[in-house]
Amino acid sequence: MSWIREGELNLLEKISANVLKAGPMPKHVAFIMDGNRRFARKKNMERQEGHMQGFNKLAETLRWCKHLNIPEVTVYAFSIENFKRTKDEVDGLMELAKQKFERLLEERDNLEKHGVCIRVLGDLDMLPLDLQQLIAKAVITTKAHNKCFLNVCFAYTSRYEITNAVREMAWGVEQGLIKASDVSEALLSECLYSNNSPNPDLLIRTSGEVRLSDFLLWQTSHSCLVFQSVLWPEYSFWNLCEAILQYQLNHKSIQKARDLHRDHQALLQLEADRACVAEHLQHHGNGKPADAQRRQEALLHHTACREERVHDFLEALKHKRDSFFNDLCTEGVLA
């Protein structure tokens, strides 16, 4: 089955889509595609067949999202915790992923036509090498596309992602690129795997479970959460519409909460900068109390320096991540 589904919506779907589009639409939707195994059990099929149908549903959902003008989708494909499943099932899922990424590379022209950029978020080192290389190839091939974005979380948990971000910042400190005092909420966000995406507006979990299971904990702190009881392979266009309607009902309050949080964050940054400057002036001020103007100048200077350090560090981090993918890709070609 292909990654890209062609085809228009039917008349009723089209009208409903247009009605929804008259309201505020989410720009980024995240899915926990739960219920493939329960679906297989219900229909008396092989477990692997359930996972297969789950993938087909993803392709269909991407088509709906395209028609609903939702440019970005993130899905939870495989958690680090899932490695605990039976070897049989894990191997089956790795095989499925291999097939699908091979298929993706075959479809590169079509992906280019639709402008689909694929990103994979997670610790690739945990995966078999041949899958790593396939993923790297797929990511590099679609890198320049910019109409729609699909982020696949693979070998991912949110706590691991946050820890990895802290590790990257500590690496920056080791390299002398940033100081420990430069660590902030904004910087941590920039070091996450998801640094190229805006935070999801809407998170949908299927199959009736009401928890996040270590998925995008940081990014969804001000997102609309919708839990639906339908099993993922049975997900329909109308389920998606219902979730979007929920988002629209929540939109204003969440926007307000987001603004409040943003203002608070800016205030914290200013306070942190002030504290750094005060400490600096105390050490280098020869005991004289600094006047307001000198303090203001020092603050501006400090902020500019910090921003420059952070900028250089993020460039270095980007370079490090890009070369990880490039190396995997060239290794794959040589092998």
Place this chain on the structure above:
Amino acid sequence: MALLYGLLWRFLLVVVHVNRALVSWLRVWLRSWKDRLWERAMATFLSLEKLPVHIGLLVAEEEPSYTDIANLVVWCMAVGISYVSVYDNHGIFRKNNSRLLEEIVRQQQDLLGVDGSKYNVEFLSNSSDKHQPTVKVLSPEDGKQSIVQAAQQLCRSVENKERRSKDISVSMLDILLRGTLQCNIPDPELVLKFGPVNSTLGFLPWHIRLTEFISLPSHRNVSYEDMLGALQRYGVCQQRLGQ
């Protein structure tokens, strides 16, 4: 055409709002109609399959009512929940935590009588490792900001060459963030979310990895049966932990 769709959308929203209002009105009406005493008696017989050790009460964009939150806290303690966290994204409960404390003590005496004095009420600011029911009042600062502080602490130790960046692990960060909740309180297994907004609004992002979220329409005038109903729903949730 766009105008028509716009009108239809507004109409749809009104329909949903009316539907919501009707459902909640019906619930209140049904409740007053049923014999509440009988229901209460039943509730004590219905066994709760499992109880959370730590419960979070999240008020999402509602005018806070100290009495109702105090009631909830006391009920939670009375059914045997050891830790209760109270959160709102404006930090109102944190700012007025002495008022909440007073209200909890008063409700305790009202609802549990003299017996209530065995429950100790504590707040985040006073550290303690006594094994008694504990109330924590949390605000947005305990969320992402505490993760940032832990990150800063680790980076500082790297700066001072006490640690290498490669050694930083999930469990290391987890131990530091346990400090947010103090004295080895487990992560909340259940969060009851009150109010019309379906979002965590910054509630402890690190700690809600496996937390079940159950929504109730409002914390204002919430009843003991509402809370028991939510606890029963939690009782049937199954965790597979990735398997």
